[in-house]
Each structure stands twice: as structure tokens, then as C-alpha cells.
Amino acid sequence: MKAWRDPVALLAVPASLYLLLLYALPLLWLLAKSFTGAEGLTLKPYIEFFSDPFNWRVVWNTLSVALWVTLVCLVVGYPAAFALARAGAALQIAMLVAIILPLSVGVVVKAFAWQIVLQRNGMVSQLLVATGVWDEPQRLLFTPPGLVLGAANIFLPFMILPIYSVVKLIDPRLLEAGATLGAAPVYRFVKIMLPLTLPGVVSGLAFVFSMAVSMYVIPSLLIGDRFQTLSTLTGRSFLFMRNEQLGSTTAVILLALAVSVVVSSSWLARRLGSRA
Amino acid sequence: MTPVERLGRGIMWSAAIVTVVFLMTPLVVTVAASFGSSSVFSLPPPAWSMRWYERLANTRGLWPALLVSVEVAAFATIVALGLGTLCAIALVRGRFPGREGVATFLVSPLMLPGLVVGIAMLQGFKAAGLREAYTSLLVAHVIITLPYVVRTVLGALSLFDFSLIDAARTLGCSYPTAILRVLVPALGPAFLTSGMFAFLASMDNYPISIFFTDGWTKTLPIQMLQYVEENPDPTIAAISTGLVLLAVLVLVVGDRLVGLRKLADF
Numbered sequence: 001m002k003a004w005r006d007p008v009a010l011l012a013v014p015a016s017l018y019l020l021l022l023y024a025l026p027l028l029w030l031l032a033k034s035f036t037g038a039e040g041l042t043l044k045p046y047i048e049f050f051s052d053p054f055n056w057r058v059v060w061n062t063l064s065v066a067l068w069v070t071l072v073c074l075v076v077g078y079p080a081a082f083a084l085a086r087a088g089a090a091l092q093i094a095m096l097v098a099i100i101l102p103l104s105v106g107v108v109v110k111a112f113a114w115q116i117v118l119q120r121n122g123m124v125s126q127l128l129v130a131t132g133v134w135d136e137p138q139r140l141l142f143t144p145p146g147l148v149l150g151a152a153n154i155f156l157p158f159m160i161l162p163i164y165s166v167v168k169l170i171d172p173r174l175l176e177a178g179a180t181l182g183a184a185p186v187y188r189f190v191k192i193m194l195p196l197t198l199p200g201v202v203s204g205l206a207f208v209f210s211m212a213v214s215m216y217v218i219p220s221l222l223i224g225d226r227f228q229t230l231s232t233l234t235g236r237s238f239l240f241m242r243n244e245q246l247g248s249t250t251a252v253i254l255l256a257l258a259v260s261v262v263v264s265s266s267w268l269a270r271r272l273g274s275r276a
Numbered sequence: 277m278t279p280v281e282r283l284g285r286g287i288m289w290s291a292a293i294v295t296v297v298f299l300m301t302p303l304v305v306t307v308a309a310s311f312g313s314s315s316v317f318s319l320p321p322p323a324w325s326m327r328w329y330e331r332l333a334n335t336r337g338l339w340p341a342l343l344v345s346v347e348v349a350a351f352a353t354i355v356a357l358g359l360g361t362l363c364a365i366a367l368v369r370g371r372f373p374g375r376e377g378v379a380t381f382l383v384s385p386l387m388l389p390g391l392v393v394g395i396a397m398l399q400g401f402k403a404a405g406l407r408e409a410y411t412s413l414l415v416a417h418v419i420i421t422l423p424y425v426v427r428t429v430l431g432a433l434s435l436f437d438f439s440l441i442d443a444a445r446t447l448g449c450s451y452p453t454a455i456l457r458v459l460v461p462a463l464g465p466a467f468l469t470s471g472m473f474a475f476l477a478s479m480d481n482y483p484i485s486i487f488f489t490d491g492w493t494k495t496l497p498i499q500m501l502q503y504v505e506e507n508p509d510p511t512i513a514a515i516s517t518g519l520v521l522l523a524v525l526v527l528v529v530g531d532r533l534v535g536l537r538k539l540a541d542f
Contacts, residue, residue, distance in 0.1 A: 012366035012378055015359040015422065023385060023393065023419050026400025030392075033399075076291055076298070083292035095292060096536040097527065098299040104473070104523035105303060106480035108497045109516040112504050113302035116309055116317045123301070153298055160295070161540055185280045214389030216483045217497075221504060234391055238398075239486065251392045262387050 031255070034248045045249045059253075062229040065147060065219075066212035070159075072152040073208045077159030078201065084160065085167040099157045107154060111221040114150035115141055118222070124149070147223045151212055158207040166200035199272045206265030210258050230254050303520050310513035317510065328514040335511055340492075341499035344410070348495065349478035352417035353425075353471050359418070360425030360470075361463070368433045379430065386423040390483030393419070398487040412488040413495065420481050421474035428473075431541075432466035465533040472526045479519075 037044055049055050084095045102110065117123050118141040128134040140146035178188040216231045230250050237247035310328055312321025332338065363382060367375050385393060401412050444454035482497045489498055503512050530539050
């Protein structure tokens with residue numbers, strides 16, 4: 001049946017048209033403009049961008065911070081998602097509140113709170129001195145580890161929730177069956193649990209990594225101008241440096257990164273899903 | 277239990293405790309700092325005080341920014357609820373090719389870097405002759421709120437039994453009455469929860485709003501970030517505590533409507 005013959009399909013038109021005109025078209029235009037110079041198609045802005053070692057530094061900063069943030073979220077979030085699925089009523093409610101409540105609080109509020117937590121006499125510093133890791137209080141604010149900690153805190157729910165959504169569907173009898181058949185605990189985990197939770201892990205990784213690559217407010221507050229990422233550089237070139245050329249180039253690189261993460265993760269999740 | 281199993285359990289429960297403490301830290305710190313007397317955020321504070329709340333009344337630019345944010349968020353949420361619900365109905369009931377593509381497209385603003393979307397819209401709006409900050413904010417925030425509505429209402433609609441509408445009509449309701457008395461109440465919780473989260477997302481947005489502000493029109497997060505950078509004192513913590521309170525309210529209402537577990541659905 002053709003689309004126009006189904007009158008219900010027309011209900012999708014207003015929203016689709018709105019997004020097409022005010023969101024998709026501007027994005028395509030930004031993309032097209034970044035590849036057009038005075039004499040037609042060109043890659044010049046990109047060649048210029050990548051021939052400056054400072055910009056390589058920026059790309060490296062962006063990717064390394066995003067990878068660290070994703071790693072911290074995975075290490076804490078994977079077991080936490082299992083705990084959330086298995087916990088008794090009281091702990092489960094505490095965990096759900098701790099996960100959902102911060103999601104409803106603005107990122108400016110949370111990043112500001114981390115400015116307090118990461119001070120020289122802040123909580124993290126006091127904790128590390130008390131446990132003997134550090135000999136004397138140090139400032140974590142405006143350092144890369146401080147940025148990673150703050151960002152991991154803000155993105156952690158986006159790792160836990162997708163993993164939790166697959167863990168809670170796993171039939172516990174599968175593990176019992178594995179045990180009855182004589183599989184050792186480690187073997188059971190690697191052969192049964194890990195493959196079943198992989199789709200959730202993939203989407204958690206994709207959420208956290210793509211958000212960490214494009215975060216703007218968090219690095220502005222937790223590390224400052226000396227440590228530039230693609231996102232802060234894009235913002236600065238439009239808002240302060242009035243260098244639209246540079247800003248458009250970095251914006252398109254960011255966009256390409258985000259789109260490739262989304263596309264490859266959904267492809268991977270589908271493949272894993274069909275196999276499981 | 278073998279030692280390996282015990283180790284696994286130990287890791288799991290410690291991760292649970294770490295998660296709760298870690299995630300609640302920024303909220304607790306904010307609230308504690310706002311009631312402290314010290315202006316340098318020493319925690320625990322030397323004495324408790326309400327002075328930062330007393331300052332709120334005459335903090336320059338705060339109330340206009342709050343008003344702009346609430347107006348923009350309310351407008352965007354209402355428009356998104358209308359557009360998003362219509363579209364969700366088309367996606368669930370319609371028989372046309374590419375429905376999955378349309379759904380992905382409508383949710384995609386959530387997945388792309390806000391800053392890039394903001395820049396693209398800034399240039400697009402400029403080219404179309406729209407230069408006024410307030411109107412641009414209204415137009416742009418519909419795109420921020422729409423994905424939340426589409427995602428949640430789509431989920432609720434796919435569980436709705438449309439033959440109930442036919443049943444109501446057989447029982448003598450006109451088509452509009454049947455929609456109003458059967459479909460709307462069934463979607464009520466989805467409207468409210470998606471509306472709340474869409475509203476909060478708009479209130480919180482920084483990377484898109486930053487391109488549509490001028491000397492007079494600023495949203496709350498932009499005004500707040502400016503305070504933090506210019507003169508960070510616990511007045512910000514007092515404002516933030518208000519926002520934490522709003523989030524608690526949303527959580528309580530959401531729990532009553534659909535339950536905490538349902539809110540965690542991803």
C-alpha cells in the first residue's frame with residue numbers, strides 16, 4: 001500500500017516536517033558548507049585542521065577522556081546492574097532512586113557540585129588521605145582524573161540502565177542448568193551470562209562514549225581552557241573566537257564520531273541480539 | 277558457595293553500595309553547601325545558615341532567567357506532546373514503509389552532540405531570517421523535547437488495544453468521544469511522565485540554548501554557569517537545591533503514576 005493511501009500516516013507529517021526543516025536541513029547544510037570552499041568541493045579545512053599538532057592534541061584529549069569515562073562506568077556499572085536486578089526491595093528502591101533522581105537534576109548543578117567535591121580539601125582528597133593513598137591533600141579539580149571522575153558520575157546511569165534491562169530478562173534457571181551440568185562458576189559466567197548481557201553492554205558503552213565525546217558543560221567547569229576537547233574547541237570558536245571555519249570543521253568531526261558510534265553500536269547490538 | 281562465587285557476590289554488592297553513594301554525592305553536597313555559613317564550600321560547614329537563600333531574592337538576573345526557562349520549557353513540552361502523540365499514533369497504526377526510520381529520526385536529536393545541533397540550527401535560523409533569541413529558543417526546544425514524548429508515547433501506544441475504541445463506538449460513543457474517554461485516559465501516565473522528563477530536559481539544556489541567548493534573554497542553566505564562572509558562592513547551591521527539590525517532586529509523581537521500575541525502563 002502506498003503511504004498516501006493510508007490516512008493515518010498523515011499524522012506523522014507535522015512532527016517529521018518540523019524536524020526535517022528545522023533540524024535535519026540545518027545539519028545537512030552545516031555538513032555541506034564544511035566541504036565547500038571558494039572553488040567548489042574541498043577538503044582544505046580538514047587538511048589544515050589535521051596538519052596542526054595542537055589539534056591532534058585536542059582529538060587525543062577528547063578520545064582519551066571519553067575512553068576513561070566509559071571504562072570507569074563499565075567497571076562500576078556492570079556489577080551494579082546485576083545487583084539492581086537481584087537486590088531485595090529496600091536496596092532496589094535505594095538504587096533506583098540513586099539512579100533516576102540525578103538524571104532529573106541538571107548537568108550544571110552536578111558539575112558545580114563536583115567542583116566542590118574535587119577541591120584540595122574536598123571529599124575525594126580527604127578520602128584518599130584518610131585511606132593512606134595520598135600523603136597530603138591534593139586538588140583534583142582542573143586535572144584530567146578529576147574530569148573523568150565527575151563525568152563518569154554524571155553518565156553512570158546510562159551504563160547501568162541498558163545492562164539492567166537485559167539482566168532482568170535472563171532466566172536464573174539457565175545458570176542453575178549450567179551448574180547442574182557441572183560447569184564451574186567462571187565458566188558459567190563467561191559462557192552464559194556474558195553473551196546474554198552483551199547487547200546491553202554494547203548500548204551502554206555507546207551511550208556513555210558518545211555523550212563523553214560531546215560533553216561541553218562538564219569540561220568547562222571541571223578542567224577549564226587549558227585542556228581543550230573537540231567539543232569545547234567547537235564552542236569556543238563560535239562563542240568567543242568568532243572563528244566559524246574552525247568551529248564548523250570540529251563540529252563535523254564530532255558529528256561523524258557520534259554518528260559512527262550510534263550506527264556501529266546498533267549494528268553490533270542487532271547482530272548480537274539475533275545470535276543470542 | 278565456592279570462593280569464586282563469594283568473590284562474585286562481593287563485587288556485585290560492593291558495586292551496589294558504591295553506586296548509591298557515588299550517584300547521590302553531588303546532590304547531597306549541593307544541599308549541604310547551600311545551608312552552610314561558609315562562602316568557600318568547606319564541608320561539613322562550620323555552622324548552618326540560611327543566608328544564601330536570603331540572597332536569592334535579589335540575585336541579579338536569576339528570576340528573569342528562571343521565567344524564560346519555565347516559559348520555553350512549558351511551550352516546547354506542550355507542542356512536543358501534540359506533535360509527538362500524533363506521530364506516535366501514525367507509527368503504531370499506520371501501514372507505510374519506513375516507519376522504523378521515521379521513529380529513529382524523531383529520537384535522533386537525543387543521540388547527536390547538542391553543541392553541533394545548536395550550531396547547525398543557529399546558522400539555519402539565521403539564513404531563514406530568524407534572529408530573535410526568544411523565538412529561536414522556543415523553536416529549538418521543541419526539538420529537544422520531542423524525542424522524549426515520541427519514545428514514551430510510542431511505548432505506551434504499542435501496548436494499547438485499539439479495539440477498545442471500536443468497542444466504545446459500538447456502545448454509542450461518537451469517534452471523538454471514544455478517543456477522549458478511552459485513548460486519552462489510557463495514555464495519561466505516558467503523557468505525564470514524558471511531559472515531565474521533556475520539561476526537565478528543556479530546563480536543563482545548555483549546549484543548544486547557548487546559541488540563542490542575548491543580553492536580555494538567558495535561560496537558567498546559562499545564567500547559572502555564568503555565576504559559577506564569575507563569582508562562585510553558595511547562592512548557586514541554593515538555586516541548585518531548588519532544582520534538586522523539583523527533581524524529587526518529579527520522581528515522586530513518576531513513582532505514583534507508573535512506578536520506579538517502569539521509570540528505569542530503557
